[in-house]
Amino acid sequence: QKEVEQNSGPLSVPEGAIASLNCTYSDRGSQSFFWYRQYSGKSPELIMFIYSNGDKEDGRFTAQLNKASQYVSLLIRDSQPSDSATYLCAVKWDSGAGSYQLTFGKGTKLSVIP
Amino acid sequence: GAVVSQHPSWVICKSGTSVKIECRSLDFQATTMFWYRQFPKQSLMLMATSNEGSKATYEQGVEKDKFLINHASLTLSTLTVTSAHPEDSSFYICSARDPGTGGYNEQFFGPGTRLTVL
Numbered sequence: 001q002k003e004v005e006q007n008s009g010p011l012s013v014p015e016g017a018i019a020s021l022n023c024t025y026s027d028r029g030s031q032s033f034f035w036y037r038q039y040s041g042k043s044p045e046l047i048m049f050i051y052s053n054g055d056k057e058d059g060r061f062t063a064q065l066n067k068a069s070q071y072v073s074l075l076i077r078d079s080q081p082s083d084s085a086t087y088l089c090a091v092k093w094d095s096g097a098g099s100y101q102l103t104f105g106k107g108t109k110l111s112v113i114p
Numbered sequence: 115g116a117v118v119s120q121h122p123s124w125v126i127c128k129s130g131t132s133v134k135i136e137c138r139s140l141d142f143q144a145t146t147m148f149w150y151r152q153f154p155k156q157s158l159m160l161m162a163t164s165n166e167g168s169k170a171t172y173e174q175g176v177e178k179d180k181f182l183i184n185h186a187s188l189t190l191s192t193l194t195v196t197s198a199h200p201e202d203s204s205f206y207i208c209s210a211r212d213p214g215t216g217g218y219n220e221q222f223f224g225p226g227t228r229l230t231v232l
Contacts, residue, residue: 034220034221036223041228042225042226043207043223043224043225043226044158044207044223045223046220046221046222046223049220088157088158095163101148101160101163102148102160102221103160104157104158105157106156106157107157
């Protein structure tokens with residue numbers, strides 16, 4: 001059973017602060033990890049993906065991966081009210097015969113307070 | 115790039131009717147598309163993987179005779195909910211894998227279809 005765990009929140013941070021979102025996964029063989037943002041009533045939007053241990057930065061977003069600890073996180077610097085959404089962590093795994101799937105966590109709801 | 119569309123964006127139907135949802139990749143060819151369902155305050159649950167030119171692969175617990183998937187071309191997959199019932203009311207989202215993403219195989223999501231069965 002491939003499991004992806006996230007704290008459901010809500011996580012509330014003041015505007016301008018750093019928001020830290022965490023995710024753990026069960027399959028040690030997983031290679032690729034994705035962060036999606038989902039606004040209420042909308043479909044998920046890809047923010048970042050990461051596949052190597054360490055940090056990957058893209059604008060105000062930084063993804064961090066620690067495969068030994070089976071842990072991936074997303075940092076949002078200078079948080080804005082428009083960042084208020086549910087953030088989904090997804091883990092890619094090989095489902096065989098050249099196919100793959102994404103398993104999603106339940107998401108962490110972030111609220112940025114003006 | 116990597117735009118995925120869905121149609122319709124919302125649909126209301128009577129119990130017992132069938133509903134077809136279309137998923138299109140607009141600027142790339144998608145050999146594989148995925149269909150998800152999301153109930154309120156829940157995460158996305160994969161229903162099936164749709165492969166162009168072959169039968170879909172359904173997840174455990176998903177009735178393939180109720181949720182018919184047809185991946186007729188490299189840019190179109192359809193999901194038909196047959197004999198829909200109120201418990202089928204949900205947010206249905208498709209995604210497509212863009213093979214031009216350097217091998218990391220990100221999935222890009224359509225805007226979703228909200229189905230309400232009365």
